[in-house]
Amino acid sequence: MKIGLSSLVLIFLPLAVALGAVDYTKFSHSTTKHKSECNTCHKPPTKNWTKVSQYPDITDYPDHDACVSCHRAQFFRGARPPICSVCHLKTSPREDARYAFRKPASSLQFAIEFPHDRHQDVIALRPQNQPRARFLLAHAPPPQQFNNCTICHAQAAAVSTPPAGGWIDSYAPPAATFKAAPSDHSSCFNCHWKSQEPVAANCNGCHKLATPYTAAVLPTRISLKFMHEGGGEKRQHVAECTTCHINITKSASLRGLKPDVPITSCTECHNKEGLRQDLSKELIALDKNRAFTCTYCHTSNVGKLDAPASHYLIAQRPPLTRRDTK
Amino acid sequence: MTRATRWLIVLITLLIALPLTAGRSQNQTAPARQTGVLRLRARVKLGESNALRGLARKRFFLIHGSLEQNRAVVEAIERQSLVTRDCYYTKNGASAALLNWLKEADCESVYCREIEQDFVRGPKAVPEFATAFAASEKEFGNSPTALKWLSTNLPPNLRDGFYRDRKGVLDALLKQAQASSGAAVQSVMTDRNGTAFFTDLGPGTYVLSNLVPTELGQTLATWNCEVQIKPDDLASEKPYLVSNRKDKLVKCVAVEKPAPLCP
Numbered sequence: 001m002k003i004g005l006s007s008l009v010l011i012f013l014p015l016a017v018a019l020g021a022v023d024y025t026k027f028s029h030s031t032t033k034h035k036s037e038c039n040t041c042h043k044p045p046t047k048n049w050t051k052v053s054q055y056p057d058i059t060d061y062p063d064h065d066a067c068v069s070c071h072r073a074q075f076f077r078g079a080r081p082p083i084c085s086v087c088h089l090k091t092s093p094r095e096d097a098r099y100a101f102r103k104p105a106s107s108l109q110f111a112i113e114f115p116h117d118r119h120q121d122v123i124a125l126r127p128q129n130q131p132r133a134r135f136l137l138a139h140a141p142p143p144q145q146f147n148n149c150t151i152c153h154a155q156a157a158a159v160s161t162p163p164a165g166g167w168i169d170s171y172a173p174p175a176a177t178f179k180a181a182p183s184d185h186s187s188c189f190n191c192h193w194k195s196q197e198p199v200a201a202n203c204n205g206c207h208k209l210a211t212p213y214t215a216a217v218l219p220t221r222i223s224l225k226f227m228h229e230g231g232g233e234k235r236q237h238v239a240e241c242t243t244c245h246i247n248i249t250k251s252a253s254l255r256g257l258k259p260d261v262p263i264t265s266c267t268e269c270h271n272k273e274g275l276r277q278d279l280s281k282e283l284i285a286l287d288k289n290r291a292f293t294c295t296y297c298h299t300s301n302v303g304k305l306d307a308p309a310s311h312y313l314i315a316q317r318p319p320l321t322r323r324d325t326k
Numbered sequence: 327m328t329r330a331t332r333w334l335i336v337l338i339t340l341l342i343a344l345p346l347t348a349g350r351s352q353n354q355t356a357p358a359r360q361t362g363v364l365r366l367r368a369r370v371k372l373g374e375s376n377a378l379r380g381l382a383r384k385r386f387f388l389i390h391g392s393l394e395q396n397r398a399v400v401e402a403i404e405r406q407s408l409v410t411r412d413c414y415y416t417k418n419g420a421s422a423a424l425l426n427w428l429k430e431a432d433c434e435s436v437y438c439r440e441i442e443q444d445f446v447r448g449p450k451a452v453p454e455f456a457t458a459f460a461a462s463e464k465e466f467g468n469s470p471t472a473l474k475w476l477s478t479n480l481p482p483n484l485r486d487g488f489y490r491d492r493k494g495v496l497d498a499l500l501k502q503a504q505a506s507s508g509a510a511v512q513s514v515m516t517d518r519n520g521t522a523f524f525t526d527l528g529p530g531t532y533v534l535s536n537l538v539p540t541e542l543g544q545t546l547a548t549w550n551c552e553v554q555i556k557p558d559d560l561a562s563e564k565p566y567l568v569s570n571r572k573d574k575l576v577k578c579v580a581v582e583k584p585a586p587l588c589p
Contacts, residue, residue, distance in 0.1 A: 050467070054468070054470070054471055055466065055471045055474075055475065056466065117513065117515075120515055121385070121434075121489070121515070122434070122435050122437040122438060122486070122489060123437060123438070189475070190474045190475045190477070190478070191437060191477055191478070193475060193478045194478055195478055195482065195485070196477070196478070196485070196486070240517045240518050242515065242517045242522075243517045243518075243519070243521070246514075246522075246523040246525065247514075247523075247525060249385075249513075249514050249515035249522070250512060250513055250514050260525070262523075262560045262561075263560075263561065264560050264561055267561075309559075310559060310560075310561055313559055313561040313562060314561040
């Protein structure tokens with residue numbers, strides 16, 4: 001009997017979908033008929049941009065015309081048509097309030113195509129009269145003027161939201177830890193608005209249809225205690241980004257992109273004769289106690305693992321595992 | 327549970343477990359891939375009076391194979407006749423103020439540095455920026471956006487034409503280099519100190535080149551040198567110094583030619 005029921009489900013579920021039992025509360029860009037030119041529905045800039053943005057942008061859902069041309073039947077189905085809930089908070093003809101654009105709770109349907117290498121070729125020096133630079137002048141030596149990725153990757157504005165399950169070792173990284181990544185068009189359209197391809201109307205130039213996914217809340221970090229804006233009073237960590245992220249300038253896309261910071265970037269200061277011996281000290285502690293957890297840079301999830309060979313190499317020692325330690 | 331069912335479970339378990347075990351033993355015996363790195367340091371001297379300084383924000387390329395194997399590419403690199411930045415912008419009607427603005431930060435295009443308020447109004451104003459700023463103010467309705475989005479109202483040739491021209495030359499050379507070496511060409515850009523890292527390299531012989539000559543004041547410098555990459559780690563790899571001046575530490579000296587005069 002059970003087998004009979006599953007067979008019926010297997011046969012009738014695809015049939016039901018084929019016959020039109022579609023969930024109209026969910027909009028997918030992957031649907032064949034939704035794959036036409038982006039500006040069929042999204043017309044940059046949207047009418048309300050001056051009210052909600054400092055710059056011309058796509059700041060709202062497409063007009064009803066974009067949907068009705070094909071979905072007239074679903075628009076007028078009953079008093080509360082399910083299709084309305086794609087954009088509207090309430091499915092009622094008398095309620096026109098919409099979700100914030102883009103719909104905050106929905107999964108992301110596009111991956112971003114961004115050639116770091118090409119942008120690295122053309123971007124920019126930090127302007128000398130930037131407010132942060134002025135602030136620094138009063139308290140510290142003049143900031144170095146170097147090519148900078150901070151045009152797009154500014155310091156994160158707020159302390160990060162804790163991951164599900166809380167912070168490891170209760171270590172909540174301060175706001176100075178992470179750099180932000182662009183979450184809107186502000187750092188794109190200032191060059192790519194209308195003449196520099198891919199332009200605003202050519203959404204597909206940057207947004208590539210992908211399997212729906214949820215964006216990561218936090219960047220993956222091996223050394224969670226490293227602060228981008230840290231490095232003591234002199235803020236020694238504020239350096240040119242490519243000095244540590246050595247592989248960024250060769251990345252032609254975001255696919256498989258890794259931060260790639262070699263240990264040598266840290267030990268230039270943190271394990272230097274006559275300066276500091278932060279790495280060597282922890283390796284010596286590990287020699288004495290195989291259960292020692294490295295905590296100077298790492299939280300315990302990383303610090304209790306074997307130190308990688310590169311760490312020993314930089315300390316001019318043969319690599320060891322915890323099992324080798326007496 | 328019947329005997330037949332038990333046998334069936336054992337059989338399925340074996341079918342699943344055997345390939346997994348085989349895979350694991352293969353992984354255990356497979357030797358780790360050995361890779362090497364090239365820690366590049368580019369230091370140049372502009373003229374005779376200045377000291378050596380790091381060559382910032384310049385791209386270098388690694389072509390697989392020896393100089394001999396890549397002779398055709400190297401010859402194509404050396405043969406190319408290049409239009410200098412000044413000549414390109416002058417030919418396209420750029421003002422002296424724009425030329426200076428670009429030169430101040432060794433910029434190839436207007437995207438290289440932020441356009442500040444001083445350069446759209448007042449004594450330091452660049453005429454092209456002032457015109458584009460006025461158009462942007464009209465279009466976007468507010469000055470901050472107009473300033474930040476100024477480049478969207480610049481003529482294409484002044485905006486990034488020089489960069490596009492160079493990229494066209496570069497792409498053609500890259501295509502040729504990839505065809506002749508039979509491998510992807512790696513590329514990195516130097517930081518402000520003139521340092522860059524090529525990582526994850528298969529051991530062997532490579533040609534280190536900048537493909538397109540670098541403008542060093544009044545000369546054009548081209549590097550084409552053979553490099554041996556051995557399995558190594560960043561931690562122990564010594565810098566590979568390239569320069570336009572001979573020195574016992576310099577591994578690769580540029581061929582310098584006077585920059586051609588503008589037609």
